[in-house]
Amino acid sequence: MNKHAAPDIKAARIKGGVATGQRHDSAHKHVTGTAIYIDDMPEPEGLLHGCLGLSTVAHGRITRLDLSEVRKAPGVVDVLTAKDIPGENDISPTGRHDEPVLADGLCEFHGQPIFCVIATTREAARRATRLARVDYEELPFIVDVAGVNPKKGKLVTPPLTLSRGDAKAAIRNAPKRLKGRMALGGQDHFYLEGQIALAVPGEDHDVTVYSSTQHPSEVQHMVAHALGVPNHAVTVEIRRMGGGFGGKETQGNQFAALAAIAAKKHGRAVKIRPDRDDDMIATGKRHDFVIDYEVGFDEDGSIHGVDFMFAARCGFSSDLSGPVTDRALFHCDNTYFWPAVHAKSAPLYTNTVSNTAFRGFGGPQGMVGAERVIEEVAFATGKDPLEIRKLNFYGVDDRNVTPYHQTVEDNIIGRIVAELEESADYARRRRTIAAFNANSRFVKRGIALTPVKFGISFTATHFNQAGALVHVYTDGSVHLNHGGTEMGQGLYLKVAQVVAEEFQIDLDQVKITATTTGKVPNTSATAASSGSDLNGMAAQNAARQIKDRLTDFAAQTYQVPRDQVVFLPNRVRVGNQEIAFADIVKQAYMARIQLSAAGFYKTPKIHWNRDKGAGRPFYYFAYGAACSEVSIDTLTGEYVVERADILHDAGRSLNRAIDLGQVEGGYIQGMGWLTTEELWWDDKGRLRTHAPSTYKIPLASDRPKIFNVRLADWPEAAEPTVHRSKAVGEPPFPLAISVLHALSDAVASVAGHTICPRLDAPATPERVLMAVERLKAEAARG
Structure with missing residues (x-):
């Protein structure tokens, strides 16, 4: 125990706490090639490889599926089709049951997976897929939404309408009016590490899946559904992804489910890693939109009313198109107050791969629509667009309510x-x-x-929650786990900084561990820019529980008021003495104080009524x-x-x-x-x-x-x-x-x-x- 005069609290600082510019925890591993991704993991003995067989028509019924030559190909162990799925043939993330693991009789986009070859090598599996003989009754198909009437086209999910004031009247009565249309393209995620899953079978119903996913809990649920087993039988783990950008929020479900099905069927580990072409063809992208707009304004460029229609190419199933197109509407104002506004989404069915989450999640598309309106008004009034932007910014009092009735x-x-x-x-x-x-x-x-x-x-309120698990070991080192995933954005580092700051210990004392459903359950996707907000608060909550126990222990043991227990850099001041953090932890352990805690956080204040378009x-x-x-x-x-x-x-x-x-x-x-x-x-x-x-x-x-x-x-x-x-x-x-x-x-x-x-x-x-x-x-x- 060290006893000496207490120094100024601000005189020392922990190494790597919050508000310091720490390098990414894996940066040196990224540049030296030592960071371990799923494809770098040592391969289990007897590992099998999977490859998807893809549809060659945009829309059609399968009239013949002859896989005999595929099964006879060198190295092929099995070929999975829809009938080989022991549980539910569905991986729809929203529960609409419109996205099969493998197409069953009907193909709805070119490149839809129909079967999965399981072979002794990846190359053997890839070569065998080309031997399939598939005949189709081809059906009419729709690829582009530009020529589709958004009011009459087939929808993959119910549309949303946001309205405040009488937009039509405001536009009609405005001194100036104009309307137009804009085509806005999609985007491929083009992550450096493609989709990949490695499934390792365990005893009974158990299976462990290493999946490059932003949403381990969803992969867990989808694999369990496909296998027809309880969620507790499936453990999903991911240490890091080589980029995600939303492309690994739902799109990894298919690869994980198929790898797990094959692994349990054959009692051998199975890996599926599609090549870049198949990955881009078979996985969803950013939604492209056709945006129709009408605006009423005056000679100064002050906007009186706007009316938007956001028609989106969604693909053959709902995936996340509902919330994505909702968020486009949420951002059709960007930074501008529309005195009267009407905005509607049209999540249109097309015979293309189902589009999905992508950084911004529809928000950027909504903003582009808003900025086009500003640009149109600027040209119509002969003014600098920046002048029109500033004129229409949100203000105070009666100019601070959004189209969804939230006050800014x-x-x-x-x-x-x-x-x-x-x-x-x-x-x-x-x-x-x-x-x-x-x-x-x-x-x-x-x-x-x-x-x-x-x-x-x-915008789905229930996703705004997170959990974390913090262990403090008897040497003062800390083990941290939470539901967030690391895709290169530095989330693990930030949350570790929060924990280090809470305990006032150096950052290198906090061990960052792989995200796993076996430690923190029922987690939300690392998406919506909420990773640090949610998981940082959950980890802070866990750390504070332990910190409170340590404070109570120190106050009671050393007979000082609780407010005289202060955590300083790598030590704790107890009354007029200071004790190393590791020493106080060891003492607490000997006194049977719990040094582990599960933290939790839910975002306060938020609520949303989609039917009313308000909240x-x-x-x-x-x-x-x-x-x-x-x-x-x-x-x-x-x-x-x-x-x-x-x-x-x-x-x-x-x-x-x-x-x-x-x-x-x-x-x-x-x-x-x-x-x-x-x-x-x-x-x-x-x-x-x-x-x-x-x-x-x-x-x-x-x-x-x-x-x-x-x-x-x-x-x-x-x-x-x-x-x-x-x-x-x-x-x-x-x-x-x-x-x-x-x-x-x-x-x-x-x-x-x-x-x-x-x-x-x-x-x-x-x-x-x-x-x-x-x-x-x-x-x-x-």
Whole structure:
């Protein structure tokens, strides 16, 4: 026991607590290749491999399925079809029972899994799938929603309507009115690590599944349903993913279920890892939308009313299309107050793979619709779009209620935009760009500053809960487990920092362990930007339970008031003496004090009535703004992002280094969605952009030449979030909308900014060139 005068509490600091810029816990492993992903795990003796056999028609009934040659192929052990599923042939995440593990007689998109080959090697399984003979009665199919009447098309899930005021009357009575349509493309997740599952059979009904998933509990439930066993028989574990972005929230269910079925059937471990082509063809993507809008406004550009229809290509089943299209509507206001608004979703059935969660979860699509309306009003009034944006920002009193009737109480967008406008030197640069364009015949420049307001919480209220498990061992080291998953975003590190801060111990004393359903049950997906909020609070709750027990023990043992027990860096002050943290823990153990706790957290205040279209679906909002400058070649449509300036609100950041990386990465990924990442289906319903050779994600060379990114250093969450931080996974993604509008601004310069370019996304060089030629032609006609 060390006895000495108590030092100033602020004189020492733990290594790696919250609000410090710690490197990602696995960064050194990522760059050296020592990070263990599922495909790096030692393979169990007798491991089998699976490969999916995919449909070759967009819509059709199977009239013959001859797998005899497949079964006779070298190395083949088994071929699974729908009839081999012992439990329920369904992996629908919303319980609508519309998504089979394997197609049973009816194929509804090109690339739908029909059978699964199980073989001794991955190559043998892949080769054998090509030997199947499948005949179809082909049926009519729908791939694109552009020509579908959203009021009459087949829906995969009930639509949502948000309404406040009389939008039709407000538009009708406004001094000015306009309407338009925008096509907004989807996006492939293009994670570095593809989908993968490894199932290891146990005794009785037990099976352990290593799945690259953002939602271990859902995989557990789906595997149990497919096997026809209780949830407790299935354990799902994941240490890390090589990227997820929403693509591993539901899409891993199929691979895990099939691996588990084969593993239990044959009593051998089974791994399924599709190649990139099959992965892209058979798994869902970001929803593409056709957005119809009508707006009424006045000569100043003040908007009186808006009416939106968001028609989405959802695919053949519901998957998460309901909540995704709901969230698009939740964000059709972005940072703007619509005095009267009517917005409706149309989650349309198509004969394509079912689209799914993707970073932003529909929110960015809603924001793009809002920003198109702002741009249209700016061109109609002859004003700078930024002026129209600021004029229509949310305010106070009667200008702070959203279309879903939630009051915006934490609005800081005015200050965010004002600071960025000044730091990015927006006004001067706009004048400089105008002068440049006047003297440049072929290369034109454009600039745009766009804001972001992103709602934080799952809109399905019951998902806003989390659990954690914390053990303190007798040497003072700490074991941490929670329901969040690590996909490169630094969640494990942030939650470990929270626990280290609570106990006031160095970060290297906290062991981060793999997420497993066997330790923390019934968890929510790591999605909706809620990973740190939910799991950080749950872990803090567990740590505080143990800390309270230690405090009570110390106060009682040393006969001091409870408030004289203070946790200092790696030690505890008890009255006028200090004891090493490990020593007080050992003493507590000897006194039979429990040193383990299960923590829990549920987000307060939120509620949502979907039937009424009203409630408080979001706990708080995260804000940001981006100013992007581009140059385009009007002869080819090619372009360069010259500069980007970003100011983003992360509250009191838990880890500024991690959060800055999330902002930078979100912007670049969003830029890819809106510029180069084009999904294209041919006239037979086949996805032709299913490999890096045809699908273009941004390269390092595509980043802005000048890239200035800052976190606002003054805000904090208005609500008592974990250390007053804010979510920073999804909110930065729509900052890239500024790139689309900068391109639009550059295109508009060829007609003197008199015509709204109505640039659809992705704004590929071809689309930019076509827009340039269209505006030139319209300007020439007068």
